[in-house]
Amino acid sequence: MDLQKIKALIDLLAESPLARLEVIEGEERVKLVKAKRRGAQGSEHRAAVPLPATGQDSGQPFDLAAAPSDATRTASSAAASANSTAAPPARLVLAPMFGIVHLTPAPGEAPFVQVGDTVDEGDVLCTIEAMKMFNAIECDCRGTISEVLVAPGSEVESGQALFRIG
16 A cells, blocks of 8 residues: 555544544555544543433434533433433434445345444444445444444435434
8 A cells, every 4th residue: 555545544534533444455454543532621522422311302313513512411410310220321323424334244244233232332333435445433332222223325424323322
């Protein structure tokens, strides 16, 4: 793999919300890992976010840019303190980029995850194909897949909800 291509991959990773990028071309393999950054209020940027604690589901993808993070944290804290035995709030895994979503590692193989599967941090949930590169979308929390919100082979936008994890 030539140096220009590696530099292009570094730039792509730097401009995306992905934490890791791995490219394999024949015998050559490049794995890039981005250092975690902290936001203005000390919170890490993640691909999965808590859902608003409104009790209503509009069926629309959760818009991270429009989400009042302080209000969400306050609502989640209030719900947790009201009932300490309550289950953790559902989380949405969002697409970090535009591309084609693939729910299986290869055509004809079993999906990465299905509804009801228990997932751990770092488990691959799907891949998004962008510019002929397959980017693994990993889970950043522990939970159970409660809903798959995209169809295999569909185009997804950056910020679009892919999975609901309970």
